[in-house]
Amino acid sequence: MPQARPTTVTQLAEALIACPSVTPAAGLVFDCLESQLAPLGFAVHRFHAGEAPDGPVENLFALRAGPPGSRHFAFAGHVDVVPPGEGWTSAPFTPEIRSVPGANLLYGRGAVDMKGAIAAMVAAASRVPPEAGTLSFIITGDEEGPARFGTVALIDHMRTRGAIPDLCLVGEPTSVARLGDMMKIGRRGSLNVWLSVEGKEGHVAYPHLADNPLPRLVAMLAELSALELDGGTDWFQASNLELTDLAVGNPATNVIPPRAAARLSIRFNDRHTGAALAQRVSEIAARHGGSARPVISGEAFLTPPGAFSALVAAAVEAETGLVPEASTTGGTSDARFLKDLCPVIEFGLCNATMHKRDEAVAVEDLDALARIYERIARAALAGD
Numbered sequence: 001m002p003q004a005r006p007t008t009v010t011q012l013a014e015a016l017i018a019c020p021s022v023t024p025a026a027g028l029v030f031d032c033l034e035s036q037l038a039p040l041g042f043a044v045h046r047f048h049a050g051e052a053p054d055g056p057v058e059n060l061f062a063l064r065a066g067p068p069g070s071r072h073f074a075f076a077g078h079v080d081v082v083p084p085g086e087g088w089t090s091a092p093f094t095p096e097i098r099s100v101p102g103a104n105l106l107y108g109r110g111a112v113d114m115k116g117a118i119a120a121m122v123a124a125a126s127r128v129p130p131e132a133g134t135l136s137f138i139i140t141g142d143e144e145g146p147a148r149f150g151t152v153a154l155i156d157h158m159r160t161r162g163a164i165p166d167l168c169l170v171g172e173p174t175s176v177a178r179l180g181d182m183m184k185i186g187r188r189g190s191l192n193v194w195l196s197v198e199g200k201e202g203h204v205a206y207p208h209l210a211d212n213p214l215p216r217l218v219a220m221l222a223e224l225s226a227l228e229l230d231g232g233t234d235w236f237q238a239s240n241l242e243l244t245d246l247a248v249g250n251p252a253t254n255v256i257p258p259r260a261a262a263r264l265s266i267r268f269n270d271r272h273t274g275a276a277l278a279q280r281v282s283e284i285a286a287r288h289g290g291s292a293r294p295v296i297s298g299e300a301f302l303t304p305p306g307a308f309s310a311l312v313a314a315a316v317e318a319e320t321g322l323v324p325e326a327s328t329t330g331g332t333s334d335a336r337f338l339k340d341l342c343p344v345i346e347f348g349l350c351n352a353t354m355h356k357r358d359e360a361v362a363v364e365d366l367d368a369l370a371r372i373y374e375r376i377a378r379a380a381l382a383g384d
Contacts (some may be wrong), residue, residue: 017095017115018032018093019032021110022079023144025141026060027125033122041064043259058141058167059140059141060139063135063163065134066134066135072133073133075171077137079139080140080143081109081296087357088357092108092359093109105360107359112173114172116349118171120372124371127374128374138154138338143334147297169347170348171346172196180316183309183313183316183325185326188268189269189336190266192244192295193281196293198258199259201255210256217292229266235270236300236328238269239271243263267331268298274296278296281293315359349366363374
């Protein structure tokens with residue numbers, strides 16, 4: 001007999017978790033999500049973008065049009081997950097509910113980041129009538145990976161269709177100690193730089209016949225590490241530069257190496273741009289006889305506190321009794337791309353177990369999140 005279509009938030013989450021979807025996700029998990037959205041009246045568009053090695057990436061844009069001229073609210077997220085790793089107490093892609101003191105927990109990779117949130121979005125959408133306005137889902141299979149052909153390609157797809165939302169909510173796990181204690185109104189930008197210094201190999205006893213690149217690399221890294229980029233802003237913590245790798249690869253004890261390399265990462269606030277920081281690092285590298293290869297993963301952005309953040313906070317408080325802290329902390333998310341479409345805020349589940357073994361979410365939190373998302377969607381479509 002065919003299985004009944006999942007209807008509760010927990011059932012929706014279980015169905016998504018049961019689809020292995022290590023990044024980049026494709027196929028089965030999108031089949032599952034489409035089967036959840038289509039019966040709700042959403043026109044589901046799936047497409048692939050990019051080429052190997054980072055692609056092709058599968059993406060999904062689902063739209064349920066409201067009355068002509070109505071407002072458009074978008075839910076956004078990803079169905080890809082990080083590899084589960086070893087040491088789980090249950091199979092990571094076999095969802096399991098266990099009772100612990102004070103709660104029932106749903107275990108499985110993606111329970112928190114972020115299939116549980118997507119399930120809550122679907123449940124919320126099922127409770128918002130079409131006449132309330134236009135709803136859409138912006139879902140990628142490549143957020144946990146390079147993110148080159150995921151949300152960026154979805155944005156191009158939406159622009160081509162003229163389907164630009166008025167507001168967008170990303171379901172990243174933003175809560176810390178309790179569901180509702182934090183939302184993200186911005187994120188710092190991210191820049192990675194690969195550094196290298198070329199030299200000339202030779203015997204350590206005859207240094208005049210060689211050119212040791214290490215002293216120049218060490219001097220370069222000392223100058224970079226000493227940089228104080230800023231002291232923070234009203235909404236952002238100070239930008240920071242961290243050395244993340246140092247490589248020479250010299251197996252010999254009596255040979256001056258021909259080259260040396262390093263890598264650094266900068267998380268920066270809205271006082272900087274990725275391009276300006278990349279140029280600054282490149283100039284320092286060149287001054288020490290080296291070269292730099294910068295890769296900008298995303299720019300800093302801020303959705304200034306206002307009507308949208310107040311709307312989200314009111315929905316959270318109504319269901320949890322908490323007023324969420326408006327924060328810009330943490331890593332990057334696809335909100336860094338979506339902010340080019342419309343105002344965007346992130347709100348979701350507690351993040352304590354994301355990317356860890358035995359990732360789990362409280363069933364009660366899933367239900368509460370669906371109610372919060374419903375309130376947010378209704379208020380956003382009403383223009384409240």
